Amino acid sequence: MFDVILQALANIVDPSHLIWLVLGVAIGWWTGIIPGIGSIVGIAVMLPFLYGMDPTSGIFLLLGIFAVNNTSDSFPAIMFGIPGGSSSVATIMDGYPLSKKGQAGRALGAAFTASMIGGILGSLVLLAVLPIARPLVLSLGSPELLMVTFLGLVLVGIISRGAVLMGVLAATLGLALSAIGIAPAIYQERYTFDTVFLQDGLSVVVVALGLFGIPEMLHLVTSRKSVARPTDGRSAGSVASSGLWWGARDTVRNLPLVAGSSWMASVVAIIPGIGGSIVTWIAWTIAGLSKKKNKVPIGRGEIRGVIAPEAANNATDGGQLVPTLLFGIPASGGMALLLSGMTLMGVQGGPQLLESDGLVLIVSIVLALVLANVFGTAICFFIARWVSRLSFVPGRVIVPFLVVVLTLAAFQANDQIGFLFILLAMGALGWIFVRLGIPRVPVLVGFVLGTSVERYLWISMSRFGTEWLLFPQVWVVSGFAVLLGVVSVVLSRRATRAEHSTTVSWR
Amino acid sequence: MRVLRSKRHGFLAGVVAAAMLTALTACGTAGTDDGSEAETFYQGATVELIVPYGPGGSNDAAARFLAPLLSAYVPGNPRVQVINVEGGATVIGSNQFQRAPHDGMTWFVGGSNVTFQDIFENENAEYTMGDWTAMVGFPQGQIAYGSTSLGIDSAADLLEADEPIVLATQDTEGASLIHVLALQLLGVDFKIVSGYADTGAKRVALLTGEVNVNGESTIGYLQYGQPEVEAGNAIPLYSFGFPNADGGLDRDPAAPDIPTIAEVYEEIYGEAPSGEMWDLYIGLAKVNSNIQKAFYIHADAPAAAIEALEIGIEAMQDDPDYLEGVENVLEGYQPVFGEELAEQYATIVTPTPGFAEAAIAYRTEITEAVNSNNGQVEGFRP
Numbered sequence: 001m002f003d004v005i006l007q008a009l010a011n012i013v014d015p016s017h018l019i020w021l022v023l024g025v026a027i028g029w030w031t032g033i034i035p036g037i038g039s040i041v042g043i044a045v046m047l048p049f050l051y052g053m054d055p056t057s058g059i060f061l062l063l064g065i066f067a068v069n070n071t072s073d074s075f076p077a078i079m080f081g082i083p084g085g086s087s088s089v090a091t092i093m094d095g096y097p098l099s100k101k102g103q104a105g106r107a108l109g110a111a112f113t114a115s116m117i118g119g120i121l122g123s124l125v126l127l128a129v130l131p132i133a134r135p136l137v138l139s140l141g142s143p144e145l146l147m148v149t150f151l152g153l154v155l156v157g158i159i160s161r162g163a164v165l166m167g168v169l170a171a172t173l174g175l176a177l178s179a180i181g182i183a184p185a186i187y188q189e190r191y192t193f194d195t196v197f198l199q200d201g202l203s204v205v206v207v208a209l210g211l212f213g214i215p216e217m218l219h220l221v222t223s224r225k226s227v228a229r230p231t232d233g234r235s236a237g238s239v240a241s242s243g244l245w246w247g248a249r250d251t252v253r254n255l256p257l258v259a260g261s262s263w264m265a266s267v268v269a270i271i272p273g274i275g276g277s278i279v280t281w282i283a284w285t286i287a288g289l290s291k292k293k294n295k296v297p298i299g300r301g302e303i304r305g306v307i308a309p310e311a312a313n314n315a316t317d318g319g320q321l322v323p324t325l326l327f328g329i330p331a332s333g334g335m336a337l338l339l340s341g342m343t344l345m346g347v348q349g350g351p352q353l354l355e356s357d358g359l360v361l362i363v364s365i366v367l368a369l370v371l372a373n374v375f376g377t378a379i380c381f382f383i384a385r386w387v388s389r390l391s392f393v394p395g396r397v398i399v400p401f402l403v404v405v406l407t408l409a410a411f412q413a414n415d416q417i418g419f420l421f422i423l424l425a426m427g428a429l430g431w432i433f434v435r436l437g438i439p440r441v442p443v444l445v446g447f448v449l450g451t452s453v454e455r456y457l458w459i460s461m462s463r464f465g466t467e468w469l470l471f472p473q474v475w476v477v478s479g480f481a482v483l484l485g486v487v488s489v490v491l492s493r494r495a496t497r498a499e500h501s502t503t504v505s506w507r
Numbered sequence: 508m509r510v511l512r513s514k515r516h517g518f519l520a521g522v523v524a525a526a527m528l529t530a531l532t533a534c535g536t537a538g539t540d541d542g543s544e545a546e547t548f549y550q551g552a553t554v555e556l557i558v559p560y561g562p563g564g565s566n567d568a569a570a571r572f573l574a575p576l577l578s579a580y581v582p583g584n585p586r587v588q589v590i591n592v593e594g595g596a597t598v599i600g601s602n603q604f605q606r607a608p609h610d611g612m613t614w615f616v617g618g619s620n621v622t623f624q625d626i627f628e629n630e631n632a633e634y635t636m637g638d639w640t641a642m643v644g645f646p647q648g649q650i651a652y653g654s655t656s657l658g659i660d661s662a663a664d665l666l667e668a669d670e671p672i673v674l675a676t677q678d679t680e681g682a683s684l685i686h687v688l689a690l691q692l693l694g695v696d697f698k699i700v701s702g703y704a705d706t707g708a709k710r711v712a713l714l715t716g717e718v719n720v721n722g723e724s725t726i727g728y729l730q731y732g733q734p735e736v737e738a739g740n741a742i743p744l745y746s747f748g749f750p751n752a753d754g755g756l757d758r759d760p761a762a763p764d765i766p767t768i769a770e771v772y773e774e775i776y777g778e779a780p781s782g783e784m785w786d787l788y789i790g791l792a793k794v795n796s797n798i799q800k801a802f803y804i805h806a807d808a809p810a811a812a813i814e815a816l817e818i819g820i821e822a823m824q825d826d827p828d829y830l831e832g833v834e835n836v837l838e839g840y841q842p843v844f845g846e847e848l849a850e851q852y853a854t855i856v857t858p859t860p861g862f863a864e865a866a867i868a869y870r871t872e873i874t875e876a877v878n879s880n881n882g883q884v885e886g887f888r889p
Contacts, residue, residue: 043563048571139715141712199598337562339563341563416599455704459712
């Protein structure tokens with residue numbers, strides 16, 4: 001193993017390869033900042049250039065784009081409460097309240113540092129876990145995967161602390177939204193209203209931008225303010241620049257949380273079919289559980305609520321490589337492109353990647369991810385000073401620009417006009433939810449997990465009838481889910497009795 | 508400030524004028540409907556190559572493999588832009604291609620799903636395969652393999668397997684039907700578990716023991732399935748084969764050691780397969796394997812355009828990038844052109860009478876079985 005690592009290091013340090021990694025980071029950085037545009041767009045744009053490139057350089061280019069995305073998508077989440085992608089929604093929970101208190105710089109600094117350290121630790125754990133990666137994946141059949149996804153849904157109850165019933169309702173709506181389109185196992189059109197464009201269902205970009213982006217724009221414009229109001233007399237500028245280092249120090253002080261989140265994320269991401277967003281919720285929930293360390297209740301601007309999900313989502317990159325490369329199951333759209341990019345360059349996936357030459361490639365990829373994380377964080381720190389001041393720009397100035405960006409992002413996801421109407425409809429829905437105090441995050445969680453839950457349930461019932469309910473592994477995972485759910489609801493009851501607020505604010 | 512404005516004004520005007528001149532010249536040369544002008548038809552033109560799938564899939568890869576080669580070898584050297592138009596289960600992209608002006612400036616790469624939308628008479632599809640001409644055909648084989656838990660050495664023993672047969676499919680659409688049909692033809696009773704998200708999920712299902720028979724493209728089998736065979740976790744069962752001109756089934760050139768379904772049938776029953784359901788199989792195999800994907804132009808595009816394309820396609824076959832791409836992207840399956848392609852494509856455009864009805868009826872039957880009978884289906888008793 002040691003000589004493999006040395007060989008991989010030699011690969012990385014080679015300047016002709018390194019330059020592609022840096023280029024990838026420089027390109028991918030933009031795709032994270034603009035809400036709704038993820039690494040997929042960056043990779044898709046680069047795909048034509050990959051053809052004919054030397055495989056290692058091409059892979060490094062793709063990895064650069066990929067890795068930095070999870071760092072830079074904290075920008076819109078923290079600054080405007082608009083998710084950059086489904087894995088940055090958890091960051092909004094505490095990041096946006098911090099931004100409203102004028103601490104955007106602190107939140108960003110903490111997010112970036114956590115992303116960097118989380119990404120590094122996650123990659124290292126992946127290397128350690130590689131030998132058991134295959135047995136781990138093969139021990140989980142559809143019933144067990146159903147339970148893991150179900151765990152994600154259970155977390156909804158925790159997220160909507162103080163309004164659990166509303167949260168469940170919202171999640172159910174999310175599940176219903178995910179049903180739109182052609183059914184997974186057989187041809188059955190649901191809620192397509194005889195249109196063609198709805199046959200493939202809604203995209204998470206349209207739902208997320210509609211639910212979170214549009215109401216936020218409305219609020220900014222109608223409240224005639226900027227996102228943040230400078231507190232305690234300090235000027236906008238000084239809060240932004242010193243805030244970054246304040247946030248970075250916060251992360252370093254909470255290293256155990258960073259380590260725990262990233263290790264958990266790295267291992268869970270190995271499981272195929274589990275998206276990157278579930279781990280961010282698990283991490284956020286865990287951060288909320290350790291009440292003694294939280295100076296502010298979680299969800300109201302506690303910095304640990306930013307650190308945990310950010311560390312987790314960067315750590316998933318490494319873990320997601322496992323199902324993608326070893327089993328050919330792309331863990332996300334971006335990974336699918338990575339896989340096809342590799343094919344274009346003549347690199348084959350498969351179990352043989354765990355032996356000899358293939359192992360060097362995997363280790364090189366993991367180490368490249370580490371480097372890309374470091375570069376990405378450096379760029380983000382450099383730019384953050386200016387970008388975080390955006391949260392002090394008055395609403396009437398920034399909203400037109402953001403609305404255009406949101407519309408373009410939603411349109412590029414699937415370029416059918418119908419989706420723009422859906423975007424408006426989701427926006428109206430989001431606005432109504434805010435007015436009524438119904439949390440919107442569970443809608444997104446339900447939407448993201450809905451298709452997977454249905455698939456696994458269908459396959460489990462079809463294959464095993466009801467016997468799968470008695471499988472021991474299913475009991476283990478569901479037991480954990482129940483435990484997490486009960487503990488969190490109990491803790492949240494105690495928390496809401498202590499706090500006096502009843503309004504569920506902008507969530 | 509005013510001085511600068513007028514300077515910029517003048518510069519802008521110059522740029523606009525130059526652009527207009529170029530556009531007019533380009534319009535002048537392209538679109539002339541004269542058969543002898545194949546050489547100049549695509550001069551300075553930009554062609555859109557529509558792919559009705561997202562970036563990164565095998566169709567997209569085939570399109571991106573072709574695009575630079577076509578650009579280099581088609582006379583006139585047009586710029587070729589690959590455009591992904593996803594949605595509506597390929598129908599949106601296919602419709603967009605059909606609606607584009609049939610002037611030779613729009614091309615298309617489509618896979619078997621596109622053909623099946625036509626066969627299954629999807630009312631949203633605004634095209635038929637007869638509206639298009641295939642210029643390059645991409646064959647691709649498929650292989651079925653099973654878990655060693657079946658306790659058998661070859662497909663001929665499937666009827667005596669140690670456990671009930673369970674087949675994984677993604678859905679009950681065109682591309683999955685052939686997997687079901689093959690097992691039924693062998694006379695096997697089995698359960699279909701449908702709904703797997705993608706090929707990879709089916710692979711893992713086989714390895715975890717959730718299912719014990721799985722079929723996938725030969726490309727995927729060679730990358731992921733064969734190592735499992737070598738490790739003793741799986742056994743190859745049969746290849747789906749390539750229907751040939753004599754009505755028989757050729758072995759898969761990329762996996763020549765694996766018997767075809769026809770050979771396995773003969774081993775079990777002592778005679779070659781025949782009958783209605785076998786004809787249905789051959790028809791499905793032509794769409795799934797012989798021309799699994801193709802590069803199309805409108806059938807009624809200007810003759811000069813088609814001729815230019817033919818010249819380019821002929822010329823590009825010696826290019827080293829082409830040869831390398833065939834290895835990497837197409838896993839060695841040689842693309843089909845010219846007369847051979849025309850013959851094969853003709854059998855898809857006008858299949859044997861009754862094929863479409865039989866396919867639609869079969870799809871309904873299997874969907875019914877998955878929906879209400881828990882996926883249990885019976886093999887055909889000869």
